Amino acid sequence: MKLKSNVTVIIPCYNDGQYIIKAVDSILNQTIQADEIIIVDDGSGQETKNVLKTIYHPNVHIIHQENIGVSNTRNTAIAIAQTEYILNLDADDYFDPVFIEKAIQVLNENERVGVVGCLVKILKNNIFEKEIKKPLGGGARNFLVKNNGISGSMFRKKCWEEVSGYDEKMANGYEDWEFWISILSHNWMMHIIQEPLFIYRQKAISRDQTALVKFDFELRKYIFLKHKALYEAHFEFYAIELLRQNTLLKNNVRKAKNSADYTIGQLLLAPLRFLKKKNI
Template sequence: MNLNSNVTVVIPCYNDGLYIMEALHSILNQTIKADKIIIVDDGSDEETKKVLEKISHDNVSIIYQENQGVCKARNNAINLAQTDYILNLDADDYFEPTFIEKALEVLNNNDRIAAVGCWVKILKNKTLEKEIKKPSGGTITNFILMNNGIASSMFRKKCWEMVSGYDEEMTNGYEDWEFWIAILKQNFEMKILEEPLFIYRVKSNSRDQHALKRYDFDLRKYIFLKHKELYQEHFDFFALELLRKNSIFRANENKIKRSIDFRIGNLILSPIRFFKQKRKK
């Protein structure tokens, strides 16, 4: 076992007893081993705790906390880490075996790179989808309008220290996006390995989907106000990108309206609308 990889892997776990062992084994089976793996139980149910209690490995530690959210869980674990590099992994996802090796090569050879992610395979209903998610990474302008990274990336602990960790006020999501913005505006970059080395599991009750459906505007507003000086500095870029996105949205909307399925749907619904209007009169 390589004890000098200089990597600590942080795995927050909340009621993920069904998946935590797959996540853990994906780290234990890396071609270059992590110095330390810290699993943070964020107030899970008894079934998950039973699974965690069975884990016994020399470089795996489990810490327990009351349910305080993923930001608090990550910050608590990273604060304990004694390595220069941190790798995030959610308990229901997993990595291919070469991720740590390839991410380390990038970080060890370029001081301007703050974080390394990769392309993403999507696991839905126990099946890997054909489409690969390809975030671009890059500099701060790549993150002003959208998150062009992934939460499960390897980053420098000193960058986490520079921005005072994850924002623990962001309990409803998008905390990784805000984290990357805070780091990258310090003149750093994120590198994306152009290989699908990370597997993201889609669940019906996922936190990401919940954030998108219920809190998207509020979270974007929070990020905007927190980093308002950044958006003011790049105002022209930000405004033009918004206009471009709006044009794409309107073009797609018109395309849908012109589609055969849409027109057939309108024909089917038109009698119903007619009788509704009659009843109102």
């Protein structure tokens, strides 16, 4: 019989019927079982609801609600969790079977660690990318410029309580990033297991992509203003990192312009630009 873990897994689900079974199975097949899996159906369509009806397991609890967003959904589920540790899992992602075992070992052995993540394998069009995502974790300073954690992480419920949960005003994305900053600014650390135990499914259209394309500035501004004291305390580090990223961006743009594809594209467009000018 598999050991219990003092872990509740939270899986928000919004129209992810084609992936949810894989996500749930990845938890049920862990070397150490979660005490409970709470799936929150956040107003999905009938197709996903039909898939959820096929899930029968004594450790799985399904909540149905109107669509209210991922932050509110997670807070609702975490509030009723009875365990010391919480593990987030989006319905379209999944874990390697040893993640829970390794994550609770870290939390049990180090009281300063509030959050445990790992390296990430990216699955695109059902094919694994060669590159492994390697978040830094660490303290709050590492999160000032970018999110150096992953959404699929395990954390202490008391960390969630200390920061009053996920910020439900962040309806357009980056709520994980802000949540980690809030926790780590309370003198917690994020530990990253140096193994790719989390599988992130990269889709052509996703909430993450929409946040980056449409709301990036507004979301970053909100995080900055909410945690302004933290940014001021690390102003020099923050400024230097922004300068470094600006240089990298310029270099990448220059390389792209010098690439063969870009040069050919410019040559092909040249006649069209000429004709446009002649018509003005």
